[in-house]
Amino acid sequence: MKTVLIIEDNLEIRENTTEVLELEGFEVHAADNGQVGMALAIGLKPDIILCDIMMPEVDGYEVLRRLKEDPVTNKIPFICVTASGEKMEIQRAMELGASGFVRKPFDVKELIRVMRKCLL
Amino acid sequence: MEQKPIALESEAGFRVLFEYATISILVISEAGDIELANTCAETLFGYQPSELLGQPIEVLIPEDLRSRHVHHRTHYFDKPKARPMGVGMELFARKKSGEVFPVAISLGHYELDTEKLAVAFVTDITDQVKAKKLVAEREAWFRNMADNSPVMIWVSDAGKNCTYFNNTWLSFTGRTIGDEMGSGWAAGVHPDDLEKCLFAFSAAFDARLSFVREYRLRRADGQYRWIQDTGKPTYSDAVFTGYIGTSNDIHDQRAMKDELEQLVRTRTNELYQALDREKEMNEMKSRFVSMASHEFRTPLSIVLSSASLIEQYVSSGGDERVGRHLRRIQSSVNNLTNILNDFLSIDKLEQGNVEVEYETFGMEGFLKEVVEDVGAVRKREQQVKIEHLGEREITLDQKKLRYILLNLVSNSLKYSPEGGQVFVKSMALEKRVIVSVRDCGIGIPEEEQKFMFNKFFRAKNTGNIQGTGLGLTIVKRYVDLMGGSVSFTSKPGEGTTFMIDVPTVGML
Numbered sequence: 302m303k304t305v306l307i308i309e310d311n312l313e314i315r316e317n318t319t320e321v322l323e324l325e326g327f328e329v330h331a332a333d334n335g336q337v338g339m340a341l342a343i344g345l346k347p348d349i350i351l352c353d354i355m356m357p358e359v360d361g362y363e364v365l366r367r368l369k370e371d372p373v374t375n376k377i378p379f380i381c382v383t384a385s386g387e388k389m390e391i392q393r394a395m396e397l398g399a400s401g402f403v404r405k406p407f408d409v410k411e412l413i414r415v416m417r418k419c420l421l
Numbered sequence: 422m423e424q425k426p427i428a429l430e431s432e433a434g435f436r437v438l439f440e441y442a443t444i445s446i447l448v449i450s451e452a453g454d455i456e457l458a459n460t461c462a463e464t465l466f467g468y469q470p471s472e473l474l475g476q477p478i479e480v481l482i483p484e485d486l487r488s489r490h491v492h493h494r495t496h497y498f499d500k501p502k503a504r505p506m507g508v509g510m511e512l513f514a515r516k517k518s519g520e521v522f523p524v525a526i527s528l529g530h531y532e533l534d535t536e537k538l539a540v541a542f543v544t545d546i547t548d549q550v551k552a553k554k555l556v557a558e559r560e561a562w563f564r565n566m567a568d569n570s571p572v573m574i575w576v577s578d579a580g581k582n583c584t585y586f587n588n589t590w591l592s593f594t595g596r597t598i599g600d601e602m603g604s605g606w607a608a609g610v611h612p613d614d615l616e617k618c619l620f621a622f623s624a625a626f627d628a629r630l631s632f633v634r635e636y637r638l639r640r641a642d643g644q645y646r647w648i649q650d651t652g653k654p655t656y657s658d659a660v661f662t663g664y665i666g667t668s669n670d671i672h673d674q675r676a677m678k679d680e681l682e683q684l685v686r687t688r689t690n691e692l693y694q695a696l697d698r699e700k701e702m703n704e705m706k707s708r709f710v711s712m713a714s715h716e717f718r719t720p721l722s723i724v725l726s727s728a729s730l731i732e733q734y735v736s737s738g739g740d741e742r743v744g745r746h747l748r749r750i751q752s753s754v755n756n757l758t759n760i761l762n763d764f765l766s767i768d769k770l771e772q773g774n775v776e777v778e779y780e781t782f783g784m785e786g787f788l789k790e791v792v793e794d795v796g797a798v799r800k801r802e803q804q805v806k807i808e809h810l811g812e813r814e815i816t817l818d819q820k821k822l823r824y825i826l827l828n829l830v831s832n833s834l835k836y837s838p839e840g841g842q843v844f845v846k847s848m849a850l851e852k853r854v855i856v857s858v859r860d861c862g863i864g865i866p867e868e869e870q871k872f873m874f875n876k877f878f879r880a881k882n883t884g885n886i887q888g889t890g891l892g893l894t895i896v897k898r899y900v901d902l903m904g905g906s907v908s909f910t911s912k913p914g915e916g917t918t919f920m921i922d923v924p925t926v927g928m929l
Contacts, residue, residue, distance in 0.1 A: 311719055317726035324733055355715075384718035385711075406721035406758055408751075409729040 303420060306347040307331040308338030308364060309382070310356045314405075318351065321409050335359025339367055342374050349420055351403075354383040354390065362397060369398040378419035382407070445543040449478045451498045453491065456538060465545055467517040478541075483515045498537055501530035506541070511550075514543065523550045573648075573668040575606070579661055581626055590668070595641025611637035611645045622652065629654045629661060635671070646672040710768045714761040725754045752797055756887065763891040766824075767876065770898045777903055779926050781816040784849055785809045791826045792845070798831045802840035805830060812849035816926040821899040826856065828892045829919045833860035835886055836917070849925070853905075857920040864913035873909070882913065896921075 305327045309315040312333070319329045330345055332338035336359050342350060350368070354361035361381055368374040378400040383390060391402050400419045403412055439446060445462035447455055458466075458473040466473070466481055473480075478494070479487040506512060506526035514524045522545060529540040567574050568588035576585035586601045594601065594609050601609075610618050614636035625632035631653045637645035652666035728750040735743050769775050785807070792805045799805075826845070833843040837860045847856040865873060865880050872878045874897040877890040900907045905923030 311723075313723040314719065314726070317723060317730060320730055321726055324730075384715045384722075405718040406725045406754060408755075409726060 302326065302328050303349065304328045304330065304345065304347040305416070306338065306341055306345060306350045308335060308350065308352040308356075308361070310334055310353060314353075318412075321412070325413055335361070335364045338364055342368055342377065343371065346373065347377060349378045349380065349416060351380050351382055351416075354381055354385070354394070362393065365394065365397045365399060380415060380419060445545075447473075447478065447481075447541045447543065449494075449539045449541065451537045451539075453477050453479065453494055462543065465516075465543065466514070467520075481514050483513050483521045486513065494539075497528065497530075497539060501528075501537065501539065503527070503529045522547050575601075575666045575668070576655075576663065577626075577652075577666070578663040580663075581623070584663070593640060593670070594638065609639045611639070613637075618650075625652060626654075626664065635675075638668075646670050647675045648672075707768055707772060710764050714765050717757070717761055721754050721758060725751060728754070755797065760889050760891075763889055763895060766895050767891055767898075770895065770902075775898075775902060777818045777821070779816050780819050781814055782819050783814050784847055784854070785813065787819065787823070788826070788845060788847060791823060791830060794823075794827055795831045795834060798834045800834065800837075800839045800841075803834055803837065803843070804841075805834070805843045805845060808844070808846045810846075810848045811854075812851070815849045815854050817854065817923065818899075818903060821903065822923070825896045825899055825921060826858070828896050829858040829921075832892065832919075833858055833862060833917070835888070836860065836883070837862035853922060853924045855920065855922045857918055859916065859918040861916040864915055864917055865909070865911040866913050870909075870911065874907075 303326075305322055307315060307318050307322075307329060309318065309331070310333055315331050315333060319331055322329050330341055330347065332341050335356050338350075338352065339359070341347075342364075352361045352364055361383070365379055365381070368377065368379065375398075379398065380401040380403060381391075381394045381399050382403045382405060384405045394402060401415045403415055439457070439459050442459055442461055445465045446457070446459045447462055448457035450456050455473045455476050455478055458468075460470070463470055463473060479490055482490050504527070506528050512524050512526055513521050515521050525544045525546050527542045529542070531538055531540070564587075570587060570589055573590035573593055574585075574587040575583050575590060577583045582603045583601065583606055586598055586606070591598060591601065594606075596605075596609065599605075607615060607619065618634055618636040621632055621634040631651070633649065633651050635647060635649050638648045640646050647670070648668050649671045650666055650668040652664045655662045655665050728747050732744070732747045735747075766775075788807045788809060792807060795805070830843060830845060834841075837843065841861055844859045845856065846859075847854060863882055866882060869878075869880045873880075874893050875890075876894045878894075879888060879890045897907055900921055900923060903923050905921060907919065907921045909917055909919045911917035
């Protein structure tokens with residue numbers, strides 16, 4: 302069973318995504334802010350991370366940057382989830398080492414497709 | 422009349438001098454008779470040779486002056502001396518014909534055998550008098566003209582002293598010519614302008630240049646008025662004689678100009694303010710669009726994922742009605758997302774923040790993906806047929822081309838009835854790609870065809886079919902950005918064919 306870490310500050314999205322992925326057969330862990338997310342990533346070493354970009358205090362870019370710097374977590378595929386989808390943001394995330402990009406509102410099938418691709 | 426021999430006659434040299442002199446010479450006895458008259462005199466007065474001899478001198482004097490002349494003559498012989506005659510007076514002589522003319526006369530005298538003789542040297546000054554009169558007339562004419570000119574005129578001599586001001590000037594300043602003469606005029610110049618005014622005058626003067634200066638001059642009523650003063654050097658036979666200047670009251674023009682400039686400044690400011698407000702509004706609109714599109718996405722994500730979860734939970738229960746409503750929720754969310762994306766796209770296009778990004782891709786596979794993506798819009802029995810000719814791969818902005826074709830194909834499906842067919846034909850040539858999308862839908866009313874690419878425009882016959890009126894606007898702008906063209910032909914009730922023709926880049 303693959304483990305996934307969801308870092309998302311919005312409660313409903315966090316819970317819905319958790320449910321969707323559990324139904325898909327993932328073992329899901331979730332964090333409601335960047336700080337906790339990084340700690341869980343290092344402690345749990347999940348197979349894949351889904352992270353919201355726009356979060357207060359520690360945002361998704363910061364989480365991505367720090368996890369990529371840490372040898373313990375830098376191999377874990379990191380998928381950015383964003384409400385914006387501006388070209389500049391995708392580019393920035395890719396430069397920081399993101400493996401994929403999903404734009405809100407995402408279709409569940411689309412999300413699974415992107416995740417499976419990253420897990421190959 | 423008998424003539425006494427005159428000693429002078431014996432002196433041949435004097436005779437020559439006398440006869441050939443170009444001035445008229447008359448010798449008169451104390452009795453007033455003409456003793457001698459030279460040829461010049463005879464000619465001047467119109468007499469035959471020797472005809473004058475022995476005649477009283479008064480025959481050569483206008484009748485009305487004769488009696489007085491007798492008196493003067495007697496007086497002269499009492500105290501004879503060499504002198505011009507009638508100093509300061511105009512003298513006139515009379516020809517034999519009676520014609521009176523102006524003369525200048527000098528008198529001399531000598532004695533011969535106790536007889537006193539007077540000599541008169543007479544010059545005809547008709548021409549000088551005429552010339553002088555002409556000069557005086559011209560001067561008077563000029564002064565008259567100058568005084569009646571609406572322009573103020575002044576004249577300065579070579580030493581920067583003003584020697585003349587016309588009446589127009591004097592009535593403007595309300596001062597006398599005596600007040601203004603020399604440098605007196607400077608007293609009327611506004612103290613703030615005086616230095617500049619004098620400097621302009623002096624500098625031009627020393628360089629003998631023409632000048633134009635503006636300064637305030639006090640009018641008779643005490644008001645300082647703006648004057649424009651033009652000065653030019655004057656020469657007489659190439660010798661510098663001073664300056665002549667003309668001055669105009671330009672106060673009202675200046676005030677009008679100032680007022681106009683003030684008005685222009687005010688208007689420009691207003692315009693800038695309006696532009697700033699417009700810019701601010703635009704920024705606000707942009708911020709709103711980006712904020713709204715961002716903020717809407719979070720609840721839409723929740724709706725979509727919740728619907729997806731419900732779908733999974735009830736699928737085992739198998740109520741077809743639940744499934745139908747879930748699909749409605751999902752397609753409505755997708756629809757709303759597309760609208761948000763269109764708003765964002767148009768905003769970015771309007772901000773000029775859109776660039777063309779080229780990549781190379783296979784055209785046939787690309788068209789198939791487009792058709793798959795419009796699957797959700799397809800009504801019952803609708804079909805999309807693809808045909809591609811020419812080069813297999815093209816280099817173009819794939820995302821924009823995708824948007825364009827998704828839009829054109831989904832429009833075709835939206836506005837075609839159930840069972841309708843849509844034909845997508847593409848042809849990739851060496852340097853361009855042409856794609857046409859043809860349907861047998863409701864068509865576009867002829868009178869509305871010219872508005873099709875306008876923002877938010879929707880044709881009347883679209884009825885309750887959903888749409889924002891932004892899709893074709895974005896299509897047109899994307900095609901423009903890529904340097905291509907988009908056109909269409911349409912007949913209401915028969916269908917519409919859209920065609921794009923876009924230049925491609927050679928193989929990368």
